[in-house]
Amino acid sequence: MDVTRKKRDMLKMYYGHSQEALQDQGAATADPCNINGAHFEPDIYLGKLLKERSLGELMDKETEMVRHIKALDSDMQTLVYENYNKFISATDTIRKMKNDFRKMEDEMDHLATNMAAITEFSGTISNTLQDRRQQITKLAGVHTLLKKLQFLFELPTRLKKCIEMEAYSQAVRYYTKSRKVLHQYQHMPSFQGIQADCQLHVDALREKLRSKFHDKNSCPKELAECVDLLLQLNEPAETLCQDFLSQSVHSSALQPSEHTDILEFVDCGCNGFLSNVCLVIASYNDLFLNRQQDDEQLDAIALKKLVSFVNDLMELYFGYVQRRVLLEKETGDNTILVRALDRFHRRLQAMNKLLPDTDFSRAGTEIVSRAARDRVSHYLHSLQQHYADCLTDIRQNLAAPRMLARPDGNPLSDLLQGLNSSLLDQMKSVLSNLQAFIASDITFAMKPYFRGLFCVQDVRQGLVVAFLEHINAVCIEFCEAPSDKGAVPPALLLILSRLCLDLEQSTISYLLTLVDEQFMLDSSSVVTPASVLTAAARDTAQRLLNHYVRVQGLTISQMLRKSVETRDWLNTIEPRNVRAVMKRVVEDITAMDIQVGQLYEEGIRKERSSDSTKRSLSTVRPSAPTRTNWSYTPSTLDNSLMSNIQKLFSERIEIFSGVEFSKVSVLTGIIKISLKTFLECVRLRTFGRYGMQQIQVDTHYLQLYLWRFVSDENLVHFLLDEIVGSTLHRCLDPVTMETSVVELICERG
Amino acid sequence: MDDDAAVIYGLEFQARALTAQTAETDAIRFFVGTQSLRFDNQIHQIDFDDENNVINKNIFLHREGEIWDMKACTYDRNILATIYNTATSAKAEMRGMLWKVPEEFDTSLNDDNATVQSLQPLASLYSADHGDLKALMWHPSGDTQRLITLADNHILSWELDGPDARVSSATPLEGKGQPRFTTGAWNPHHNSSQIATANENAIRGWDLRSMKQTYCIESAHSQLVRGLDFNPNKQYYLASCGDDCKARFWDVRNCNEPVKVLADHSHWVWGVRYNNFHDQLVLTSSSDSRVILTNTSSISSEPFGHYDDEDEEEMCDKKEGLEDGVICTYEEHEDSVYAVEWSTADPWLFASLSYDGRLVINRVPRNIKYNILL
Incomplete structure (x- = not known):
């Protein structure tokens, strides 16, 4: 096993294949004693063996080595033999291949000759067919030409x-x-x-x-x-455009009938005229504009023609509409008008889409807002008319004799209530009528440029504020030119004064809140704030009341003046009666008291002394001589005395001064004016004894009745004392009448 | 001493009649006539010493009766005309008389126990046929010795020839309800050939040459007309005042409406007077015991003040200062002020008389004066 492995390794090493083997070998390479290593040094190895091993071992090693060498030799032989066989078979295969290729080359040559023959044939055929084909083409051409000619x-x-x-x-x-x-x-x-x-x-x-x-x-x-x-x-397209448009004029000619209902009118306009116009525009667009035209210029001209044509037509139409809308002035119903205007406005918006360059809706909105403004001014006018009618009514009521026949009733306050509520009702109904213009289903109501202007400028400013200002102006007119307008009944002044006061206290703020709510105004856009109006109303109320006082005062003054001027005070009989004019004065003042009492509160009175009813001329008498005395004192003395008297009467009495909004104050004003007149007239006359006594009786009578009307009875006393004092001065024979007699006469009269 | 303070002079009697000594242009002189039925009446000749702010007086007796109106002669400073009331227990008549005032003002008599002098009567202005005398007017320029009186309903023209006075013409005022004159004024323009009269609330203009009515302002005031005065520097302009507490200014060529209305008084206005030199200054006196000085530049003969090219800025200031309106309200009186007169010597000075016999001499506020002058 170990041996085979070694062999393979060596083969590997020989062919230089394996890296690993190389590396494994690495350790051994350096070792010169490794018999399989590349760096094997036989001498070193032998020397080493000789040195280290024993003889037996050396012997073993020697046998082992011999055995190894023999094994290696046999392996070598086997390898060489095997390789030789392979080499032989390879040589045989190559020889066989050489033979096969030679055969193939021959066949290829054959194919090439065949192809050449085919090409040759095909050339000949096409040459023969050439003529025929040309003829056919020609014939086909002639045929189409003939067809065309036939068509022609x-x-x-x-x-x-x-x-x-x-x-x-x-x-x-x-x-x-x-x-x-x-x-x-x-x-x-x-x-x-x-x-x-x-x-x-x-x-x-x-x-x-x-x-x-x-x-x-x-x-x-x-x-x-x-x-x-x-x-x-x-x-030529241009003339056609022209002709077409002029032709269309006839087809879309408008036949406005001014007698029809406004809604019908607008409907007719929308359905007849506007739809015709739309049709014309559409067909025109199709004909002249949307075509594939090369000529840009012509396009522009055509468009221009159309725009001017439509503009002319619309102008005409707007003219008609405007005229028609103006006719609506007289009728009272808004809803139909608003609906008509809405339809009109909507339809115009549709028009806009057709003709993008022009803006009819602006002109349309203009018409709508003008119509709205007309309505507002119409309403304002009718409100003013109503106000004038109310005033005429009141005047007639005041002039009617039954007014005087019912002293127990409260006719003035009834009239005031009537006036107040009728004005308020009228205003309310007008406002609710106008609300139709901003109903949520109306398209133009949603346009900010209509709505803002309409609500703020037209309704609030143009109607409510203008009407309130008108009321004020009319009232002030009554104050300013009384002589031109004929006699203004004083009661009317009183009613108007109270009306203005009511306006100031409640009605104005109520109306403005109502408007702000109904027309959804925010306070920032308000032009005239309520405070201005209320201030004006209060001012007017004050002026009217002052004027009332003045007029009534002058009426009584006139009576007193005539009575003093026309009498011969020197040659008069001993007084037996209070003069009739004094009774008349008291009667008139009582009537005024009732009048004012119906509209104004009582007011504050100064505390009066407990004996005021008992007060008689006796208190006057002692004062009269003292005052006569000082005027006779030499001028050296009168400085100190006069200053004393000045202190006594230091409070200056303003005769034609403004009054407060209370009955007592009004009556005080009237009485002050009357008595001051009396005083001035007395100073212009010269009295005999009985004349003076007559004045004495008259003033006592006045004193008996007038104190109850005024805020400060001392004022009456003071003025009456002045009158008696002045009469004493102007009397040739100042002998006063017995107080008891005076009282008796007054009680009897 | 504060020059602007009012100077007050008290009379013992009640008084209505006040006139400047018209022909006297050097000294500041006024005449005051008293009203007393039971005592002898007096005419006080008041001399105001401008430098020392002191009043000197000469007192003359007027025994004939209480004085209702008085006018100093325009051409002779020593002649005075009075309208007085002769009251007996049976009858009171208004008569007129011309008086001769002593030539020189006697300052030595100016102590408390002043001896009372008498006036020398010159001529009676009483015409028995024509009833009570209501007003009298001297020829405004004094060119001719002429005098006009208004009797109940007649205009009487008097020719004066030295001490004699005779009625040269009498023109009746016709109308329904027996109209009676209340007051009148002689127009100084147009050669002094026109007068204006007032009855009830109408003002009538008369041409003295033909004695025909030339114009008529039917309802000049809503009540009685109490006073009239012609603008001395601007023709056709007439001021009136009356019981409606207003003073109105008229251009007599347009009788339909006044050119200006003053409504600052709180009772009847008895007198209205243009300043003789600066006709934008108008005084009104009223029974609310006030005298009011008003600036009426807009309708005066010098509506924009004097132009001065050099300093236009100042001119603007001036304009501001000269805006129409009440300049000053004088409240020194305690009783009705029936008469107010400018001094004929000092254009910035005037006197007012209240019924309780208090004569007050006042000046135009200094800033206004400088405003007008500079």
Whole structure:
């Protein structure tokens, strides 16, 4: 075993195959004593053996070595023998192959000669067939030519037939096919004849087509066909465009009837006019624009023509619509108008898609918002009218005698309530009417440029705010030019004043909130804030009330002035009665008190002294002499005295001053004006004894009745004292009447 | 001493009549007439010493009756006309009289126990046929010695010839309901040939040459018209005031509406006066016991102030200062102020008289004065 392995290893080593073997051997290579190694040194090995081994061992080794050498020799012999056999058989095989190849070469030569023969034959055959083939081709050519010629010769009759059968498109197709040929060979007389004939028929055809084209009764589809054919017949496209469009004008002519319902009108416009226009645009697009045209310029011209044509038409249409919408002014119902406008607006949007370059919806929205604005201004107008009517109503009511017949009722506050609620109702109904414009199913309501403008500018600003301002303006007019407008009933002033106050306190904010809610306005977009309006309303209320006080004060003043001016105070009899005018004054003031009381609260009164009812002229009397005294004192003294008196009366009385919104304040104002007038008039007269006493009686009477109306009765006392004092000054014979007598007269009167 | 402070002078009696001594242009002089039925009435000649802010006075007796109106002569500073009331127990009549005032103002009499002098009557202006005298007007320029009085419903024109006075013409005012004149004013323009009169709430213009009515503002005020004054520097412009608490300014060529309305008083306005030199300054007196000085530049004869090319910025400031409106409200009075008059000597000074006999001399605020002057 070990031996065979060794042998194989050595073989391997010989052929240099195995790396591993080489490496295994590596250790042994260096060993010169390895008998199988490459570096074996027999001398060293022998020497080593001789040195290390015993003799027996050497003997054994020697036998072993001999045995090995013998085995190796026999192996060598076997190998050589085997290799020799193989070499012999290989030589035999090569010899056999040599023989086979020689045979094959011969056969190949044979094949080559055969092929040459075939080629030769084929050449001869094709040479013989050549002539025949050329003839056939020629014949086929002649045949087609003849066919074509036949077609040409038959063309005029065919055309004629086609025209007769009204198969125009067929005719055109035939003609277009042959046109080129005819054109090419027109120098030949026969073709010329054909061409002339064809031309004749084609002209006829053209004529027919044209007449059909111009026929008013032909429908757009037929028209389109005509145009198509004419175009194929090389008619100039531009004129065709023109003709087509002008033809379409007739077909889409609008017959607006202004008596129809607006909805019907818009429907008619949409279905008739607009759809016609759409059809025209569509067919035009098909005919002139969407064709495979080489000529870009022509395309542009055609488009331009179309746009200007449509624009003209739409302008006309918008004009009609606008006029029609304007007619809607008078009617009250919004929903139909809104629906009509919506339909109109929607339809226009559809139009836009057809003609991309133009924007009709903008113009349409313009019309819609103008219509909305018209509605708003119409409503504003009607609100103003309503307001004016209300005022006229109130005036008539005030003038009616039954007003005075029911002193127990509350006619003024009833009127005010009526006015208030009627204005509010009217406003509410108007607002709810206008809401139709922004209903969610209306397309244009969703457009921000419509909605924003409409809600903020038109409704809130143009309607609500404008109306409130109008109310104010009308009220102020009443204050400012009373003489021009004729007598404004004072009660009306009072009612309006209260109305403005109500506006300020509740109605304005209520209305604005209502609008903001109904029209979904946010406070940021508001133009006129509520505070401005309420301030204006309060101002107006104040002015009206001041004016009321002034007017009523002047009425009583006038009465008092006349009564003082026209009487001869020097020559008058001893007073027995309170003068009738004083009673009238008290009556009138009482009436005013009732009037004001219906609309305004009582107001604050100053505490009055407990004996005020008992107060009589006796308190006046002591003051009168003292005051007469100081005026006679020399000027040196009066400085100190006057200053004292100044202190006494330091509080200046504003006669025509503004009043508060309360009954007492209003009445105080009226009484102040009246009594001041009385005072001034008394100062202009000269009195006799009895004249003076008459004034004494009159003032006492006034004092008895007027204190209850005013906020501060001392004011009345002060003014009445002034009157009596001034009368004493102006009296030639100042002897006052007994207080008891005065009281008696007053009680009796 | 503060120059702008008001100077107050008290009379013993009640008073309505106030006039500047018109023909006197050097000294600041006013006449005040008292109203008393039971005592002798007086005319106080007030001399205001501008430098020392002191009032000197001469007192003259006016025994004939209480003085309702008084006008100093325009051409002779020593002549004064009064309208007075002669009241007896049976009858009260309004009469007029011309008086001669002593030539020189006697400053030596200016102590407390002043002796009371008498006035020398020149001529009576009473015409028995024409009823009560309501107002009188001197010829505005004093070129001719002429005087016009308004009786109940007649315009009486008087020719004065030295001490004599005679009625040269009497023109009745016709109309329903016996209209009566209340007041009047003589137009200083157009050669002084026009006057304006007031009755109830109407203002009428008259041509003195023909004595025909030339124009009529029917409802000049909603109530009685109490006072009239012509703009001394701008023709056709007339101011009126009345019981509607307003002062109105009219261009008499357009009687339909006033060119301006002042509504600053809270009671009747009794008097309105243009400043003689700067007609944008207008004084109104009222029974609300106030005197109000108003700037009416927009309708005055010098609406934009003086132009000064050199400093336009200042001009702008000036314009701001001269905007229309109330300049000042004078509240020194305690009672109704029936009369207010500008001084004829000092254009920045005026006097006002209230019923309780208080005469107040006031000045235009200094800043306004400089605004107008500079």
